Amino acid sequence: MTVFGGVEAGGTKFVCGVGTGPEDLEVVRIPTTRPEETIAQTVAFFRRHPEIEAVGIGSFGPVDLHPESPTFGYITSTPKAGWQNTDLGGEIRRALGVPTGFDTDVNAAALGEARWGAAQGVSDFVYLTVGTGVGGGIVAHGRVLHGLVHPELGHIRVPHDLARDPYPGICPAHGDCLEGLTSGPAMQARWGVPAVELPLDHAAWGLEAHYLALALTTWVCTLSPRLMLLGGGVMQQPHLFPIIRQELSRLLNGYVRAPEILEGLDRFVIPPQLGSRAGVLGALVLAQQAFEAAVPRTASPGIAVLHGENA
């Protein structure tokens, strides 16, 4: 088994891991301070593991994901002080000298869930995390969706129920976008206490489920996913899932006539399975992808012959 390194580069900590998968993953956590310091500590950790064949990085963003771009692998216009225009991918790749994969933190988490978690074998799904922020990754035709930049799922617009909820939303850019209405900080600002302290019968949960179900409705109609994973701090309240499913069913109103949606919402909207390790495990998948892109393919003997003929 090939051993890879993975980094979930977050705004408060870098979770670095080495291993072949969930069974043997060794993890360290490095506080996110200045880029030079944090990247140096990250590199030092991987240098203690010369057995790694490649490294993958799932980073907070926005990031540049286009291999042909001069700033590929950079953290670009982040609000995090000191981290704008940081060549995270390039610095780690040059320091370690191994193939290096790079994607967003949430795309990495989606890949982790696809390989080892709740989305194994699923070609088309949405991975959403609802916590301090709201974000996610989309897998379509078995590939993470990138496009022009990368998805910013937290910033879609959903109908704001102003009669029931006069709170204006907390997003500095958009006010009442999805993140502005449903993130942990939005719940705390709206209700005056952290979400985790709200009793189970508080009106907050029905409202939260309503907004999240509106977003899921929009993604069902846009992406036609086969599965939706909802994780993150706010979703640690298991009672939210049945309310969200019921509301999603009410909002779709039978329009999408697939048994997975008409009869199987309890398997269609579910929690992820890898918890806080989804990002670093997904980074191992990014490492493997970079590894396989860098070496001549040997999986198919036919293709190997072809390489030989062309060499």
Add this chain to the structure above:
Amino acid sequence: MTVFGGVEAGGTKFVCGVGTGPEDLEVVRIPTTRPEETIAQTVAFFRRHPEIEAVGIGSFGPVDLHPESPTFGYITSTPKAGWQNTDLGGEIRRALGVPTGFDTDVNAAALGEARWGAAQGVSDFVYLTVGTGVGGGIVAHGRVLHGLVHPELGHIRVPHDLARDPYPGICPAHGDCLEGLTSGPAMQARWGVPAVELPLDHAAWGLEAHYLALALTTWVCTLSPRLMLLGGGVMQQPHLFPIIRQELSRLLNGYVRAPEILEGLDRFVIPPQLGSRAGVLGALVLAQQAFEAAVPRTASPGIAVLHGENA
């Protein structure tokens, strides 16, 4: 040049074409009556063109797009009387005995625009049509997005500005979903006259642009497209485009920091170029895909050698 047949199967007419592309396309229109009659006329037209090597069908829906499904190529739960559970793809394929591609009408139109129209060379884009209904196709990583069923872009939820617009929406399933608020029939029901008769300075256009821009905002944040094409009857009002772009810019508020969006919206939100022929031209692309999937690949000499070795 290989000659293909294409069908845009619509609820009021089937547009059938034969050719290699826009330059030599020969088109006939067949009224959509009973399935037996309309399909027989479609087959009769193609039989007069024995030179066609494959046929593609872009159909009204919902349709079954999964090749492994027993009802692949069927129109499934359509509200159109007599057409439920119609094996459109299978009947045409069996009658003509050539490879037959099958997709939604809007996915076909997206493919047509990608090959010969406004999205040539664009790997990730949204094609939206706003007319009697609202629908569209998504191309991601160069492939039409399918998923569990197929997208139903008209049925996403957007914030309904009830203060400015008390009209409840016309969608039988959802009321004020995107289609319920922005389709031609919604405009006519809201304002009492067909959209085309509303003067250019009527408040209807600003409201229409607002709702469409909300939808585009959500798709920018979900799909990160490189281009958005807006077509259909309602979009035949060219003055809508600048208002939609201005509103999209206001709603995104600088959050997605790509020059294509910050500075280039007049090239990012544009009309399609193939007009009413997008669907049937896209059906030719579906035919070509079916043709290429059915014959051994000969494009690459290396691969051809490989086939020979394995044969």
